[in-house]
Amino acid sequence: MRIAPPSARTTPPPVVWTIAGSDPSGGAGIQADIRVLHGLGAYPGTILTTLIAQNTRGIQRLEYVAPEWITAQWDALAEDLPPRIIKLGLLGSSPAVARLAELLSTISAEVLCDPVLAASDGTPLLEPAALPILRARLLPRVDLLTPNWPEAEMLLERPIPVGGELEALGALRALGPCAVLLKGGHTRGGESTDWWSDGNQILGFTSPRIQTRAGHGTGCVLSAAIAAARARGLPWPAAIAVGKAYLNQGLRRAPRLGGGAGPLFLGGWPRALRDFPLVFLKSAGIV
Secondary structure: OOOOOOOOOOOOOOEEEEEEEOOOOOOOHHHHHHHHHHHOOOEEEEEEEEEEEEEOOEEEEEEEOOHHHHHHHHHHHHOOOOOOEEEEOOOOOHHHHHHHHHHHOOOOOEEEEOOOOEOOOOOEOOOOOHHHHHHHHHHHHOOEEOOOHHHHHHHHOOOOOOOOHHHHHHHHHOOOOOEEEEOOOOOOOOEEEEEEEOOOOEEEEEEEOOOOOOOEOHHHHHHHHHHHHHHOOOOHHHHHHHHHHHHHHHHHOOOOOOOOOOEOOOOOOOOOHHHOOEEEEEEOOOO
16 A cells, blocks of 8 residues: 655644653654654644653653643643644653643544553553543543553453454443554564554554564654644545554664664655555454
8 A cells, every 4th residue: 555645735734742751862752753743744742741761771760740831831832833633642640641631622633642651661651540540531532542452451451362453442442532543563473463443444554574673662653653644634544554654664774773672763754665554444344
């Protein structure tokens, strides 16, 4: 599946807010989101929720931003740079999640939520008491939820069995989001398939696995790319295909940086056909 980039008819560029934590190493979080959004022709507004000291080897320290500061950042952007899309990443503390759920009810932008709950090494990132608030008050305001397998299990509070992807899609949608993209990067095999459902149909997005040491910020990069493509006017399935292609491009061309899970290449619109996923209709039934 190949999708040409939208024409440059949108001037100025669409504004996308990213509400997330920081990454001083630049491969994830708000720093990576800014690069992805610029590369795909969107203009980023940023709301910082968590200060993190980290690099490619792991996280050393984090500190949550007070809800009052989150509100101040929101208000400053809202009065001057209203968004077309809001991308949620690491939200931080339970008071911050509660405040953001309230703020989202005041704006008409579409919302993409990449539920950053823990680091790859298992380090908790979202405050544990925030998870019930996220489920009950924030997810019903989300247009697209993009959990990986461990995040989906945390949201559902139970394991997802092998082969249980489609049932999990329905259970995740029951939490309130309009659509869910269940990412398959943590599954085994030579290919990775992400499953998407909006309740009317189920689509699979399949790509060969790319063997690389790079892997820092893959969820952030994918969700930011989807948000940018959606803001540029693509329907959600096409935006997901672009996001997958952008991620594959980033993995394939990743620079050799850092001593741990290195960052991805963050460039412009993906053009190589091999980076785009195979997209197929799994079901036209309601899930």
